[in-house]
Amino acid sequence: MTHVTRPGGPLADEPAPDGRHAVVVGGGLAGVTAALALADAGVRVTLLEGRPRLGGLAFSFRRGALTVDNGQHVYLRCCTAYRWFLDRIEGSALAPLQNRLDVPVVDVTKPEGRRLGRLRRDPLPVPLHLGRSLATYPHLPLADRAKVGRAALALKGLDLADPALDTQDFGSWLTAHGQSARAVEALWDLVGVATLNAVASDASLALAAMVFKTGLLSDPGAADIGWARVPLGELHDRLARKALDSAGVRTEVRTRVTSLSQNGNGRWSVQVPGETLDADTVVLAVPQREAYELLPAGALDAPERLLDIGTAPILNIHVVYDRKVLARPFLAALGTPVQWVFDRTDASGLTQGQYLALSQSVAHDEIDEPVAVLRERYLPELERLLPRTRGAEVLDFFVTRERTATFAPAPGVGRLRPGARTEAPGLYLAGAWTATGWPATMESAVRSGVGAADAALSALGRPRPRHLFEIQEAA
Incomplete structure (x- = not known):
């Protein structure tokens, strides 16, 4: 040769x-x-x-003194193939998993201001491991919380090998199983948009069922979140x-x-x-x-x-502040265009202030927006979501765009x-x-x-x- x-x-x-x-x-x-x-x-x-x-x-690049990921990537404990890959390249210690699923969810739609809820698991068998979290989830009315459990059990009973599931959309299935628009927004899409890169109405029931059955309904620890600390x-x-x-x-x-x-x-x-x-x-x-x-x-x-096979974009917004404005490693948001916010300060090499990365899936309407427009839109939203940003100076604001980040799971x-x-x-x-x-x-x-x-x-x-x-x- x-x-x-x-x-x-x-x-x-x-x-x-x-x-x-x-x-x-x-x-x-x-x-x-x-x-x-x-x-x-x-x-x-x-x-x-x-x-x-x-x-x-899933790569990084240099921007001045920062090392920037093109977008925030996470995996779950049920991602056994990726975990094997990390072991194979001797990188598991650099991308550890949570000890136990814990997702802070902040809602800014209420007149009284921001409200914090959490999705976390207890050391109990499936489906009881999420029972207390859903029963006390403040972002859903009481009636919706009970209906979520029934839909989850129906989802657990679906046969992933049934080709008919791929012909249906997840949103219609959720509606048929008693899920309100608020339940879809505050729970099903909160998880589904981040994992599928599609809202429920645009997602294949087969792929959505696979995500929720495997991640939330197979093993108590299946949905524990891991991400790279480098x-x-x-x-x-x-x-x-x-x-x-x-x-x-x-x-x-x-x-x-x-x-x-x-x-x-x-x-x-x-x-x-x-x-x-x-x-x-x-x-x-x-x-x-x-x-x-x-x-x-x-x-x-x-x-x-x-x-x-269609494609779907993901937009990533990067903001560097002169001080610490987020105390948690990450959070999810409701009532705002902001979806998920991650602290990337240590991983980027930043030594002063705080660097936040916003991961915005299903970004069809924003993927080509000018940086100035996105800055004007998202900085006020971060002030609603994170009160400490209101007195902080923005040292840098930039975006990364993946126009064909994933295939469309239609x-x-x-x-x-x-x-x-x-x-x-x-x-x-x-x-x-x-x-x-x-x-x-x-x-x-x-x-x-x-x-x-x-x-x-x-x-x-x-x-x-x-x-x-x-x-x-x-x-």
Whole structure:
């Protein structure tokens, strides 16, 4: 094969014992996972990423003295694949979980001012673990609190394998099960918007049921929240690259694949500018539209379905104050455009004042708004939400925009999401948008990478690494 060159000169080929070579296209969580799994099985792996860093849509960058995440990412205890990934790159200690689910929820709609409520669990079996929290949740009328419990039990009884769930929207299901508009706003969408990137009326019942059944109704600790206490780049780029290097993976950034083709001998040619790589196996771990452009003819029965998978934006607003204005690590908000607020002071390297990040999902109406407009809109909202901001000086205000942050979890999306295998022998798909059963999360990305590696290893006749995450162990 032709060498790929990076700073330091051309890379020598070090073939695996049986000469098998896999090329993974895309260095997000899906691609990194697939590359690690294949390398751990003894396959020689080359990972190609067009950007100058790994991590996909969960990355960091420098802004002056700050290290900024492009957006706030969290995971739950039930995200067993992502937890395995953190273990694999030796990063678990840098992104710990809560000891017990505890979400402060501040409502600023009341005439008497802001009101604090909490969603937290007790050390009791499901569904009693959330019983006291829901019974005392101040943001819902008493009648709604009782109806929430009945809807949760009905949700627990749904069969996630039933394809009919994907044809229905979650909002209509909630209405049919007695959930008021206030219950949807103050509870179901509070969780669903952050995990699905869609309001209930726009979300597939199948994906919503999966989130709530797995996160809230499977195990008492399933919804405990974890997040990185360091910049995401420390995990998804530096530690991931270290793990890849240790596994023997050749990692090439700033290397964009321009075409894929299969040779007459069944091997693959992967074209990058000025170079061609030969491979026995290719894992295409890129966004769905990019996958569509690279797929050779006949690789999928209906490749145009990939273009029918919609996308949804997430807007992130970053505010640096001259003093501490938020005492908690994070909070959720009601009665304001603000959705979730996180303290990123320590992770960013800020030594004075406080740095808050606002994560705004379902941001279709705001994703292209000028920074000045967003500043005028959100600073007063933060003053309503956090009284200590009223006397604080804003040292910096900026935004990051992910216009295609996730696939849109609309009803019917399930039939559009392809599995790992294609019709072309030796070509596999990975990405949070593939058929993992999960919405577009870090968990879905890692699961897709494991699935693609499993399929490739089976075709290559290579044994599965014993420590590789077992997809069957979670719903």
